[in-house]
Amino acid sequence: MPALSWWTNVAEPGVLPSAPTRAPQEAPPLAEPRRRRNWVPYALLLPGLLWLVVFFVLPMITLGSQSLQEGNVDDGYVFTGNVGIYVEAFKQYWPQMVRSIIYAGSATVLALLLGYPLAYFIAQKAGRWKNVVLVLVVAPFFTSFLIRTLAWRTILSDDWFITQWARKLHITDLLQAVGLTNNDSLLFSQFAVIMGLTYNFLPFMILPLYTSLERLDPRLLEAAGDLYASPWQTFRKVTWPLSLPGVVAGTLLTFIPAAGDFINARLLGNTQTTMLGSVIDAQFLRVLDYPLAAALSFIMLLTIVTMVTIYVRKAGTEELL
Amino acid sequence: MGWIRRHLVAFAALAVLVYMLVPNIVVAVFSFNEPKGKFNYNFNEFSTAAWTNPCGTQGICESLGLSLRIGVIASITAAVLGSMIAFALGRYRFRGRSATNLLIFMPMATPEVVMGSSLLTLFLALGVPSGEGAILIAHIMFCVSFVVVAVKARVATLDPKLEEAAADLGANPTQTFLRVTLPLAAPGIAAGALLAFSLSFDDYIITNFNASPSSITFPMFVWGATARGVPVQVYVIGTVMFLLALLFVVTGQVVGKRRNRQVA
Numbered sequence: 001m002p003a004l005s006w007w008t009n010v011a012e013p014g015v016l017p018s019a020p021t022r023a024p025q026e027a028p029p030l031a032e033p034r035r036r037r038n039w040v041p042y043a044l045l046l047p048g049l050l051w052l053v054v055f056f057v058l059p060m061i062t063l064g065s066q067s068l069q070e071g072n073v074d075d076g077y078v079f080t081g082n083v084g085i086y087v088e089a090f091k092q093y094w095p096q097m098v099r100s101i102i103y104a105g106s107a108t109v110l111a112l113l114l115g116y117p118l119a120y121f122i123a124q125k126a127g128r129w130k131n132v133v134l135v136l137v138v139a140p141f142f143t144s145f146l147i148r149t150l151a152w153r154t155i156l157s158d159d160w161f162i163t164q165w166a167r168k169l170h171i172t173d174l175l176q177a178v179g180l181t182n183n184d185s186l187l188f189s190q191f192a193v194i195m196g197l198t199y200n201f202l203p204f205m206i207l208p209l210y211t212s213l214e215r216l217d218p219r220l221l222e223a224a225g226d227l228y229a230s231p232w233q234t235f236r237k238v239t240w241p242l243s244l245p246g247v248v249a250g251t252l253l254t255f256i257p258a259a260g261d262f263i264n265a266r267l268l269g270n271t272q273t274t275m276l277g278s279v280i281d282a283q284f285l286r287v288l289d290y291p292l293a294a295a296l297s298f299i300m301l302l303t304i305v306t307m308v309t310i311y312v313r314k315a316g317t318e319e320l321l
Numbered sequence: 322m323g324w325i326r327r328h329l330v331a332f333a334a335l336a337v338l339v340y341m342l343v344p345n346i347v348v349a350v351f352s353f354n355e356p357k358g359k360f361n362y363n364f365n366e367f368s369t370a371a372w373t374n375p376c377g378t379q380g381i382c383e384s385l386g387l388s389l390r391i392g393v394i395a396s397i398t399a400a401v402l403g404s405m406i407a408f409a410l411g412r413y414r415f416r417g418r419s420a421t422n423l424l425i426f427m428p429m430a431t432p433e434v435v436m437g438s439s440l441l442t443l444f445l446a447l448g449v450p451s452g453e454g455a456i457l458i459a460h461i462m463f464c465v466s467f468v469v470v471a472v473k474a475r476v477a478t479l480d481p482k483l484e485e486a487a488a489d490l491g492a493n494p495t496q497t498f499l500r501v502t503l504p505l506a507a508p509g510i511a512a513g514a515l516l517a518f519s520l521s522f523d524d525y526i527i528t529n530f531n532a533s534p535s536s537i538t539f540p541m542f543v544w545g546a547t548a549r550g551v552p553v554q555v556y557v558i559g560t561v562m563f564l565l566a567l568l569f570v571v572t573g574q575v576v577g578k579r580r581n582r583q584v585a
Contacts, residue, residue: 041413048402048465049424055462056428059439066442114337121334135570136338140345142519142566146543147559150551151344154351154362202341252430260432263525267547277434277526284438284530290445297438304432 060301067294077290089295093279097299100276101307103190104259107197111205111254112247114198119209119246120239124218134210141203149267152196156187156268163187188270196264204253212246213239248315256304276300345563352556360550371553378552384542385558388522391453391538395460396517402461403468403517404510408502410469411476428466436463437530444531455531456538460521467520468513475509508577515569 067085071077090097122133140148155162163186166172175181181189216239224234240247262277276296283293325332351361355368376382410421428436440459441451449455483505487497525540532541543555 038415041409041415044405044409044413045415045421048406048469049421051402051462052424052428052465055440055443055458056431056436057424059436059443062442062446063435063439066445114340117330117333118337121330125330125334131574133334133338135567135574136342138570139563139566140341142523142569143345143348143563144540144543144559145523146525146540146547147348147555148344150543150547151347151351154347155343157362159363199340199344202337256430256432260434260526262434277432280434280438281526281529284441290442293438294442297435300432301435304430308430 063294063301064298067291067298069291073288073290082291085291085295086299089292089299093276093296096274096276096279097303099273100259100300101303103194103197103265103273103275104255104261106194107201107258108205108251108255110194110198111202112251115202115205115209115250116243119206120213122206123210123213123216137203137206145200146263146267149196149200149263152192152199152268153187156185156192156195158185158187182270182272187268190269190273192268193265193273193275196268197258197261200261200264201254201258204257205250208249208253209243209246212243216242244315248312252308252311256308259304260300348556348559348563352553352560354553354556356553358550361553361556368553371557375554375557378554380537380542381539381552381554381558384537384539387453387536388539391456391460392518392522395457395464395521396514398457398461399464399468399517400510400514403465403513404472404506406465407469407472407476407509408506411473412481412502425466425469428463429470433463433524433526437527440527441530450533451531452533452536456528456536459527459531460524463524463527464517464520467516468510471513471516472506472509475506475512479505508573508580512573515573519566 065079066077068079068081068083069077070080070082118133118137122130122137126133154160157163163172166175166186167184172181172184172186175186175189175191176184180191180194186192220238220242221234224238225231229237260277262275262281265273265275265278277300280293280296280300283289283296287293351364352371353367353369354361354364355366355370357363357365371377406421406425409415410418437459440455440462443449444451444455479502484497484501487501488494492500523540524538525544528538529541529544532538537545539558543551546552546555
């Protein structure tokens, strides 16, 4: 299915270069006739890579440099190597940093729990409905993210049946007891923010999972059953290990954008659910404290790179064991 | 009970699918609403007013036009740059391959807030004015990687023997590329460009860092409207986008199937 393959292929080896799940496979290069034209690949790479170097790599350097400058917008900035700004940033905004990681982590776990059955169903059970369901998974992705998030304001509003039923079934009381909501409403709470993040990044989880699960040979599952494995054992020993590349890719593609997102926190949350992305946005564009904003942004980048590296290493060794 | 147990996965899958589609249905339903106050959150009265007058709110169609223009330019540019990289990765052996792969992967693994704010610091340092040009630069940057992924996947499935056959039959490298490689890779390029367009059209976070008051894109218009009440026209445009996306994806599938049958 060419129209859908672009997304599922994010899970391909070689696209996630740090994922140790498989050695990168490369297309067989054409050996002899092309070797004489050695400059061709470099000519093909040059414009695109130059664009990425100038507008992606270079900005990371100016971001780091901006964080170590002192001054103000009117008089300009001077580089002073003021590392203290990082201490200041941590002191002031550690709750938002911790919150971002917890919200994004919860959304990632929820997306995995929700996405796995759907991905498994599409890959193994859907039969001739496969393409239809895949289209339905991808289509919302093409509609504006903001408009769909706004729709949740309607769905979770006090007047709608979901909140009404949740009140009748005492789910609102339960959520309030565990601190996910502040009153007997569902909207404008931690619950709504985590729900929104899960919703928004679910396709990023499902498509890599689908790619892994589609490659799963059903005969392996039958063999496990023939050898007296219970359905749970079959899942634990066969399905889950074979789907790990998809799990790693899916969790990364969900966690990273969710950790940086602030649209869900602003549209579905309250003043107590502010995430780090929101602080960076406000410091840059409204407070105009560029060094502090740049330091926060740099901290987010380093935190995520560190967490992703540890995670990929760990997921890799677990699979090897 | 046994029947339910046997189809447990199907029920779970259906429930998740409903969760994913409910907001789209709500958007479609509320595009026919005549809201009581300025907030379109409760269904008041059926009306087709917004559908017959989609530009009825000030600034909405200007922002839509700007987003479409940026989306088209950014996706075409990203498709060209990304396809060139994908051909290099898929068809040639060269030094620096893993560094190239890493550079392609990084923008997909960086939070949008970081990309947007870091670009802002670059533009501040260089004195580049914010506005449409800055937005275009940013959009092309984050779209290129996705095009590379899409086109590379397609190129990897192509049989190099087809190109060798063309060369054996006397085609020069340019002819081989234009008549064999490019047509075969076209579905991947189209999918990549379509994805790039939708990413560009939908982006709020990065755009917001590089926009000026005279370059309000559609997502920025929607964001600005959330505080003072979202006009029903926004829901109309959301519904049209959803239907167009369905149409595009379904058409792509049908065309793809027909092409595959022809090849077979």
